[in-house]
Amino acid sequence: MxxxxxxxxxxxxxxxxxxxxxxTHPISSALSLVGVMGSLAVLYLLxxxxxxxxxxxxxxxxxxxxxxxxxxxxxxxxxxxxxxxPAVRAWISLPLxxxxxxxxxxxxxxxxxxxAAVRFGEFTGGTAANIGRALFTAYLLPFEVTSILILIAIxxxxxxxxxEI
Amino acid sequence: xxxxxxxxxxPLAGFLINGIAGRRMPKTAVNIxxxxxxxxxxxxxxxxxxxxxxxxxxxxxxxxxxxxxxxxNVSFDFAVDRLTAVMLMIVTxxxxxxxxxxxxxxxxxxxxxxxxxxxxxFMFFMLTLVLGANYxxxxxxxxxxxLCSYLLIGFYFLKKSAGDAGKKAFIVNRIGDFxxxxxxxLIMVTFGSLDFGQVFAKAQPMAxxxxxxxxxxxxxxxxxxxxxxxxxxxxxxWLPDAMxxxxxxxxxxxxATMVTAGVYMVARSAPLFNHAPIALDVVAVAGLLTxxxxxTIGLTQYDIKKVFAYSTVSQLGYMFLGLGVGAYSAGxxxxxxxxxxxxxxxxxxxxxxxxxxxxxxxxxxxxLRKKIPVxxxxxVCAAVAIAGVPPFSGxxxxxxxxxxxxxxxxxxxxVGVITAGMTAFYVFRAIFMCFFGAYRGSAHPHxxxxxxxxxxxxxxxxxxxxxxxxxxxYLEPMFGGQHAPHETTLVLISVMAxxxxxxxxxxxxxxxPGLADGLSRAFGPVYRLVYDKYRVDELYDATVVHxxxxxxxxxxxxxxxxxxxxxxxxxxxxxxxxxxxxLRHMQSGYIRRYAxxxxxxxxxxxAAAAGMGGQR
Amino acid sequence: xxxxxxxxxxxxVPLSWYLILSAILFSLGVAGFLFRRNIITVFMSIExxxxxxxxxxxxxxxxxKQVDGHIFSFFVMVVAAAEAAVGLAIxxxxxKNRSTLEIDEVNSMKL
Numbered sequence: 003m004x005x006x007x008x009x010x011x012x013x014x015x016x017x018x019x020x021x022x023x024x025x026t027h028p029i030s031s032a033l034s035l036v037g038v039m040g041s042l043a044v045l046y047l048l049x050x051x052x053x054x055x056x057x058x059x060x061x062x063x064x065x066x067x068x069x070x071x072x073x074x075x076x077x078x079x080x081x082x083x084x085x086x087x088p089a090v091r092a093w094i095s096l097p098l099x100x101x102x103x104x105x106x107x108x109x110x111x112x113x114x115x116x117x118a119a120v121r122f123g124e125f126t127g128g129t130a131a132n133i134g135r136a137l138f139t140a141y142l143l144p145f146e147v148t149s150i151l152i153l154i155a156i157x158x159x160x161x162x163x164x165x166e167i
Numbered sequence: 168x169x170x171x172x173x174x175x176x177x178p179l180a181g182f183l184i185n186g187i188a189g190r191r192m193p194k195t196a197v198n199i200x201x202x203x204x205x206x207x208x209x210x211x212x213x214x215x216x217x218x219x220x221x222x223x224x225x226x227x228x229x230x231x232x233x234x235x236x237x238x239x240n241v242s243f244d245f246a247v248d249r250l251t252a253v254m255l256m257i258v259t260x261x262x263x264x265x266x267x268x269x270x271x272x273x274x275x276x277x278x279x280x281x282x283x284x285x286x287x288x289f290m291f292f293m294l295t296l297v298l299g300a301n302y303x304x305x306x307x308x309x310x311x312x313x314l315c316s317y318l319l320i321g322f323y324f325l326k327k328s329a330g331d332a333g334k335k336a337f338i339v340n341r342i343g344d345f346x347x348x349x350x351x352x353l354i355m356v357t358f359g360s361l362d363f364g365q366v367f368a369k370a371q372p373m374a375x376x377x378x379x380x381x382x383x384x385x386x387x388x389x390x391x392x393x394x395x396x397x398x399x400x401x402x403x404x405w406l407p408d409a410m411x412x413x414x415x416x417x418x419x420x421x422x423a424t425m426v427t428a429g430v431y432m433v434a435r436s437a438p439l440f441n442h443a444p445i446a447l448d449v450v451a452v453a454g455l456l457t458x459x460x461x462x463t464i465g466l467t468q469y470d471i472k473k474v475f476a477y478s479t480v481s482q483l484g485y486m487f488l489g490l491g492v493g494a495y496s497a498g499x500x501x502x503x504x505x506x507x508x509x510x511x512x513x514x515x516x517x518x519x520x521x522x523x524x525x526x527x528x529x530x531x532x533x534x535l536r537k538k539i540p541v542x543x544x545x546x547v548c549a550a551v552a553i554a555g556v557p558p559f560s561g562x563x564x565x566x567x568x569x570x571x572x573x574x575x576x577x578x579x580x581x582v583g584v585i586t587a588g589m590t591a592f593y594v595f596r597a598i599f600m601c602f603f604g605a606y607r608g609s610a611h612p613h614x615x616x617x618x619x620x621x622x623x624x625x626x627x628x629x630x631x632x633x634x635x636x637x638x639x640x641y642l643e644p645m646f647g648g649q650h651a652p653h654e655t656t657l658v659l660i661s662v663m664a665x666x667x668x669x670x671x672x673x674x675x676x677x678x679x680p681g682l683a684d685g686l687s688r689a690f691g692p693v694y695r696l697v698y699d700k701y702r703v704d705e706l707y708d709a710t711v712v713h714x715x716x717x718x719x720x721x722x723x724x725x726x727x728x729x730x731x732x733x734x735x736x737x738x739x740x741x742x743x744x745x746x747x748x749x750l751r752h753m754q755s756g757y758i759r760r761y762a763x764x765x766x767x768x769x770x771x772x773x774a775a776a777a778g779m780g781g782q783r
Numbered sequence: 784x785x786x787x788x789x790x791x792x793x794x795x796v797p798l799s800w801y802l803i804l805s806a807i808l809f810s811l812g813v814a815g816f817l818f819r820r821n822i823i824t825v826f827m828s829i830e831x832x833x834x835x836x837x838x839x840x841x842x843x844x845x846x847x848k849q850v851d852g853h854i855f856s857f858f859v860m861v862v863a864a865a866e867a868a869v870g871l872a873i874x875x876x877x878x879k880n881r882s883t884l885e886i887d888e889v890n891s892m893k894l
Contacts (some may be wrong), residue, residue, distance in 0.1 A: 005794075006792060008801075010813075012800075012804045019808055022811070022824075022831060023811060023814050023828065028821050028824050031824045038831060042834055046838075049801070049844075054841060054856050061860055062834070062863070066830070066863065068817075069867055069868065070826070073871045074823055077823075078826070079823075079878075082824075090820075095763060095814070098763060099817070102773070103806060105774060106806040107806050108777065109776065112777075113799055114797075114802055115798065115846065118799075120796045120842075124845075125844075127853075128844075128850065133857070138884065148858060151808040151865055156868070158872065159868045159869050159872040162872035162876050163875060756892055756893025757887055762813075763817055765814055
């Protein structure tokens with residue numbers, strides 16, 4: 003059952019990813035990205051990260067992507083047009099990416115622990131209580147610092163969005 | 168302590184005074200500084216020589232250690248022995264007379280103070296040369312007189328020919344100096360010292376080299392140096408051009424003193440030359456050939472100073488002939504008498520030129536004996552002396568040389584006799600063309616002032632009576648050479664050769680003036696060849712000067728300087744620009760390109776991780 | 784149907800499959816970054832890359848049976864959210880100034 007679920011949602015994720023880079027209109031790409039995030043949430047669930055899956059859907063897919071869609075619609079730029087001289091030629095980028103993928107995949111395949119397997123339900127530490135405990139004890143400092151980070155981001159966004167700039 | 172250093176120090180002081188302050192000093196002050204310094208030097212020489220007595224051994228004064236490096240130990244010493252004494256008298260005495268003459272001759276010239284400062288500098292170096300007790304101090308003076316010769320030949324530096332002549336003199340001298348330097352290196356290596364006393368003491372017990380060896384090589388290299396300085400074959404070409412300088416310069420440097428430095432140096436090295444008969448033969452033959460060749464050229468020249476210049480070269484050949492056949496004292500004797508009559512010839516020529524306001528061409532002169540009688544009489548005295556008319560000075564010294572030559576190799580004597588005939592001919596040709604016949608020029612001849620005629624008179628007396636100074640006997644104990652037996656027939660033959668020369672000149676230029684031109688037309692090509700100085704200058708130009716200059720231009724300038732050095736320097740710039748141009752593409756402004764570079768970097772890191780096989 | 788599937792499918796999913804999936808998603812993000820010209824699409828490719836990394840974190844958190852991976856992933860999401868906010872504000876400013884959303888037009892910082 004795990005394998006079936008994994009393969010299904012992994013396939014959806016990959017397909018949505020491919021769709022993201024192949025579509026010309028940004029809205030289509032944004033919706034594909036939402037699809038990817040959704041599939042990844044299911045995969046997190048399979049890995050025992052219930053809280054993370056929920057946060058992914060609420061924050062990432064629900065807030066960040068909404069922001070993206072909002073901006074796309076605000077700017078109303080339209081689909082991309084074909085360009086004559088791309089900044090990165092295809093005959094350079096494709097080999098680069100292929101090399102990258104193969105190297106990465108090769109490394110993983112050779113170095114990953116051989117007997118490790120993922121079964122749903124084996125890891126139960128991803129509950130909200132667990133994460134909350136870790137967040138407020140071991141990772142308290144990063145937690146407080148990120149609050150300042152968010153404050154700065156808000157300030158920056160407000161300043162940037164003003165009319166005079 | 169006789170303070171030998173004062174002898175050159177007086178002229179050096181004169182040089183400094185005139186050189187630094189002479190521009191603002193009145194002419195009398197310049198005269199006092201210049202002539203006075205030479206006079207003081209002359210008087211000091213007399214004092215030192217009187218105090219030293221008979222000079223059986225050399226008197227040496229050591230001043231300080233100059234070079235001390237490994238086994239090379241050279242100190243700055245002055246020494247006086249009999250040879251030095253003779254040279255000192257010549258240099259300071261004739262120098263004094265010529266300085267007095269120059270105050271009159273140069274009185275209307277610009278750069279008056281500069282002239283005398285250079286003349287004093289020359290005296291300083293010449294005296295250093297003569298007083299030196301080792302080869303290196305001699306070389307200091309040697310180089311210094313070469314420098315002063317350049318400065319004085321090019322005195323009229325606004326004339327291109329004068330500047331060229333100065334350069335030619337210096338460069339040709341340099342070639343000889345190279346030979347001299349090599350000889351000094353060899354002496355240092357062979358004998359371990361440059362000091363005359365030490366070298367000659369070490370050379371004394373060595374075997375005489377009848378085949379070429381180290382000492383022969385040293386002596387031949389010394390002769391190369393002497394050939395450069397004393398204008399012998401093949402390095403004589405600078406002396407005729409040196410007539411561009413003022414006449415007192417020609418008299419002092421190129422007749423009496425500097426050109427005899429080579430003769431002095433060879434005579435000083437007599438103990439070395441005595442061990443290398445091959446080198447002595449080289450010296451004799453070189454001197455003889457030079458004497459004959461330049462005498463023939465002197466027959467054809469029309470510039471009065473050029474005639475006397477070739478005469479100087481020829482007489483220097485005689486001196487080297489004398490040295491080469493072992494008659495060192497005869498050679499030095501001829502140095503002295505030649506100083507007298509050649510200086511007189513040049514100063515007299517200067518008086519004639521001054522009288523004619525600058526005319527130097529013999530064809531523009533004539534009939535001057537009534538108009539400038541003092542000059543005429545003194546020049547005739549010099550002419551009979553150089554022609555070897557007995558019992559005047561030239562006859563005494565020349566005969567000593569010719570007799571020794573006959574004793575050594577008879578053919579040298581006969582060639583020398585022919586040359587003596589030619590010498591008499593061309594000197595009297597100049598006299599007759601200048602003073603007899605009708606005046607062919609356009610100036611107003613006037614006699615020279617006393618400052619000029621006075622020295623002429625003194626030199627005339629010396630030319631006539633200088634033969635009785637007994638120099639050969641004085642120098643004999645030093646050299647211990649062969650003493651040629653006195654054969655009256657040989658003496659008679661040489662005298663008759665001289666007389667024949669005088670008579671022929673009289674015939675050609677007084678009785679039948681057109682005869683000379685007729686002969687020169689009859690022998691057209693030969694005459695032109697001789698008139699063009701055998702085209703030796705053109706030969707040197709083609710074989711040495713042009714190849715060096717063109718090779719320099721092509722190889723060294725275009726090939727190396729522009730191609731390699733400029734190429735490297737400019738190339739460094741071009742390479743930097745190329746690399747910069749290539750690296751520029753990394754910052755193109757396109758964000759996606761930056762991302763591509765990041766991916767490249769990531770691939771590199773991944774490959775490194777994969778290669779290193781670590782788990783991190 | 785499930786019976787045949789259960790026979791050919793493995794019993795449990797190896798960890799390496801999760802990691803390789805993460806690598807593929809990451810490369811897709813890189814490809815999107817290199818090939819697309821719209822700024823917003825480029826930004827979304829960056830978000831895709833961040834997601835892929837999150838997956839890796841959670842996978843290893845499972846493998847090590849610790850919750851720290853989840854925490855990392857959590858912080859990544861926080862930072863991604865903040866970054867999205869500011870980044871989109873910048874994009875808006877760029878659009879206001881240059882009236883274009885082509886990433887190649889924003890190229891004045893060059894040699």
